[in-house]
Amino acid sequence: MLQALETTTLRVSEIFFSLQGETSRVGLPTVFVRLTGCPLRCGYCDTAYAFTGGENISIVEILNRIACYKTKYVTVTGGEPLAQKSCLVLLTALCDAEYSVSLETSGALDLSQVDRGVCKVMDIKTPGSGEAAKNNWENLIHLTQKDEIKFVLCDEPDYQWAREIIHQRHLSQVCPILFSPVYGSLNPATLASWILRDQLPVRMQLQMHKLLWGEGPGR
Structure with missing residues (x-):
């Protein structure tokens, strides 16, 4: 097993220590492993620098770098981390090392093989x-109550669309739901008023790291 982790590599954009800015883990000191590459091109993407570049790092070396920080929380993100097949090996290795692991994924790629110990966002x-058009709706069957679904909303039509998806697909019965306004595009107070008006069973979130450190991906 150790030999496999020494020889299996991933293209990594960056590894850094910060406060988790989103999800139910907001505010927790977390090591982020940002993998390179993404098959999507969302108009509001704030990590386009991770589409290319990075360095090839073995999973053992990734684990060693994470161990430098005294936290049990690790988030694997991108780009789209599942675009690299060896991401699955990394996720299992992190769970085996008894980290509390979350995966930030677009949901466009198959989630069925993700380690059960991982919190899928x-x-x-x-x-x-x-x-x-790239939403893979079959992924919903691979989510449990410990996972989270996130909608990033650009405007009122996005909100209305998300509201209908929640009702049509009974998402509140699947796992917790997060609504996040696109930073600098949708006014957070406006989104809050819509959620309260419609009494939606969602958690509104802001990107705390951007409130603290500005529009970059954040530290």
Whole structure:
């Protein structure tokens, strides 16, 4: 097993330590492993620098770098981390090392082989993202109550679309649902008023790292 982890590599854009800015883990000191590459091109993407570049790093070396930080929380993100097949090996290795692991994924790629110990945070892409056609609805059957579904909303049509998807697909019975306004595009107070008006069973979230450190991906 160790030899496999030493020889299996991933293309990594960056590994960094920060506060989790989103999801139910917001505020927790977390090591982020950002993998390179993504098959989607969402109009609001703030990590386009991760589409290319990076360096090839063995899974053992990734684990060693994570171990430098005294936290049990690790988030594997991108880009789209599942675009690299060896991401599945990394996720299992992190679970085996007893980290509390979350995966940030677009949901466009198959989730069926993701380690059961991982908290899957799956985006459902809205029309405003420009990538709604790539939603893989079959992934919903691979989500449990410990996972989370996220909608990133550009405007009121996105909100209305997401509201209908929640009702049509009974998403509140699947796992917790997150609504996030596109930073600098949709006013958070406006989104909050819509959620309260419609009494939606969702958690509204802001990107805390951007409130702290500005429009970059954040540290």
